[in-house]
Every structure is written in structure tokens, then in C-alpha cells.
Amino acid sequence: RRQLRGVQAAGVSLEEMARELTVSYQAAEAGNRAKSQFMATMGHEIRTPLNAILGMVELLELDRPPQDTLAKVRTIRRSGEALLDVINEILDFAKIEHGKLELEERSVDLQSLAESSAEMMRGRAVEAGNKVEIDLPHRWRARWVHSDPTRLRQVMLNLMSNAVKFTQGGTVTLRMRQLLRKDQIWLRVEVQDTGIGISEEGRDKLFRPFSQVDSSISRKYGGTGLGLTICKEIIDRFGGRIGVDSVPGFGSLFWFEIPVEQAEGVSLEPAQSSS
Numbered sequence: 001r002r003q004l005r006g007v008q009a010a011g012v013s014l015e016e017m018a019r020e021l022t023v024s025y026q027a028a029e030a031g032n033r034a035k036s037q038f039m040a041t042m043g044h045e046i047r048t049p050l051n052a053i054l055g056m057v058e059l060l061e062l063d064r065p066p067q068d069t070l071a072k073v074r075t076i077r078r079s080g081e082a083l084l085d086v087i088n089e090i091l092d093f094a095k096i097e098h099g100k101l102e103l104e105e106r107s108v109d110l111q112s113l114a115e116s117s118a119e120m121m122r123g124r125a126v127e128a129g130n131k132v133e134i135d136l137p138h139r140w141r142a143r144w145v146h147s148d149p150t151r152l153r154q155v156m157l158n159l160m161s162n163a164v165k166f167t168q169g170g171t172v173t174l175r176m177r178q179l180l181r182k183d184q185i186w187l188r189v190e191v192q193d194t195g196i197g198i199s200e201e202g203r204d205k206l207f208r209p210f211s212q213v214d215s216s217i218s219r220k221y222g223g224t225g226l227g228l229t230i231c232k233e234i235i236d237r238f239g240g241r242i243g244v245d246s247v248p249g250f251g252s253l254f255w256f257e258i259p260v261e262q263a264e265g266v267s268l269e270p271a272q273s274s275s
């Protein structure tokens with residue numbers, strides 16, 4: 001109000017001010033649209049050749065090359081996958097910024113989703129010298145639910161790959177439960193590690209974009225600082241909550257809870273290996 005009085009005192013009418021604001025808003029909107037378009041094009045231009053490289057590298061691995069060549073091929077594959085992860089994170093963040101992150105809804109088999117995610121984590125964790133523990137319900141209240149399996153898996157993998165990254169020679173545990181609260185079924189997922197842990201002040205900024213607990217130039221762990229921001233956004237879209245409990249030096253427990261609706265046992269997603 002004080003600013004408005006200042007503007008009026010300077011002889012600018014409210015109509016003029018509203019007109020100027022509209023013009024700048026339209027210019028900003030046009031700029032935003034151009035930026036989104038640029039991000040989408042860039043994503044496609046980078047992802048297409050990168051996927052071709054990764055496809056060829058996988059074929060090379062299947063050719064059973066000599067041991068030392070295989071080690072080099074695997075390094076190329078891991079670096080390519082890491083690059084693809086970074087690009088996907090940047091593109092997801094751009095979608096979030098423009099309110100374009102949308103969830104799909106399908107029938108999801110939680111048992112096979114949990115098992116296939118756990119299997120992926122096992123592969124990565126073992127490479128880092130970690131033990132893996134998986135604790136799944138013996139019986140689900142609702143094994144088939146309506147949800148977005150791709151985004152759900154993305155959050156689980158993100159939490160699990162962080163757990164593996166910040167733990168060396170320890171244990172990473174994936175736990176899943178279903179809770180009943182006022183006739184609503186909730187899915188609770190926990191990813192616990194025995195790694196470096198996070199200080200209280202670090203915990204406050206974890207879910208903010210680009211934040212890393214150690215942001216020094218000499219930091220030991222790589223990453224964009226976007227993973228948890230994207231996880232939080234996805235969980236918000238699900239109408240759920242995400243959080244962390246942690247003791248520095250002893251480990252962290254990341255958890256999320258989302259409401260789920262029971263579904264018929266017919267999967268619309270392509271068959272997933274559950275072994």
C-alpha cells in the first residue's frame with residue numbers, strides 16, 4: 001500500500017501501472033514458454049544420441065569381450081547412465097518450475113514394484129560394498145493400487161541411490177508397509193542406511209532445489225542437489241508426505257507416505273521382471 005501511495009504521488013495512475021504490469025507479465029510468460037520449449041528440445045537432442053550410445057554399449061557387453069575391455073565398457077555405461085540421470089533431473093525440474101509435472105494413473109502391483117526396485121538397488125549397493133536388507137509385507141491390505149508406477153519407482157530409486165551413495169561398507173534397508181487411517185489406506189516406504197548421516201542444519205535444506213549438505217567446491221560426493229526436490233514435488237502431487245530422521249555418523253532414514261486406492265489386479269504397465 002505504501003508503494004502504491006508512492007506511485008500515485010509520483011503521478012502514475014493505477015490504470016497505467018496495471019497496463020505496464022500486464023505487458024511485463026505477458027513478456028515474462030512468453031519468455032517462460034520459450035525456455036520450456038528450449039528445455040524440451042535440448043532434452044530430446046541430448047537424450048536421443050545418449051540412448052543410442054548406451055544401447056550400443058549394452059550390445060558390446062553382451063559380446064563377452066576380454067576382461068579388461070569389459071571393465072572399460074562398464075565404465076562407459078555407468079558414466080552414460082549417470083549423465084542420463086542428470087539430464088532427466090534437469091528436465092523434471094524444468095517441468096516442476098512450469099507446473100507441468102503430471103502423474104499418470106494405472107493399476108500397479110506393489111509387490112513386483114517393490115521387488116524390481118529392490119533388485120536394482122541390490123546391484124548398485126553391492127558394487128559399493130554394502131549389504132542390502134529388504135523388508136516387505138507378508139500380506140498387503142491392497143496389493144494392487146491405482147498409482148503412477150514410473151514416478152513411484154523414481155522416488156524409491158532416488159532415495160535408495162542416495163542411501164547407497166552415502167554409505168560405504170554398511171547396510172541399506174528398504175521397508176514397505178501399508179497403514180489404515182480413517183478408512184484410507186496409506187503406503188509407507190522407508191529407506192534406511194548406516195552411512196554418514198545428516199546434521200540438523202543440513203536436514204533443514206535437503207528438499208530445497210540445488211542444495212547439498214556439503215556444497216564446497218572440494219565436496220566428496222557428486223550430484224545436482226535436485227533429486228530430493230523432485231521427490232518432494234512428486235510426493236506432494238500424490239497428496240503425501242516425505243521426511244527424514246538422521247543421526248550424523250550413524251545413518252539416515254528417509255520415508256514417505258502416500259494415500260492409495262485399491263485397484264483390480266490387472267496391470268496396464270509392461271510386464272516387469274520381479275526376480
Ligand code: ADP
Nearest residue numbers: 162163166197212213214223224225226227228
Ligand atoms: P544429490 O544427491 O544429487 O546431491 P539430492 O537432492 O538427492 O541431491 O540430495 C541432496 C543432499 O542431501 C545430498 O547432496 C546430501 O548432502 C544429502 N543426502 C541425501 N541423501 C542422503 C543420505 N542417505 N545420507 C546422507 N546425506 C544425504
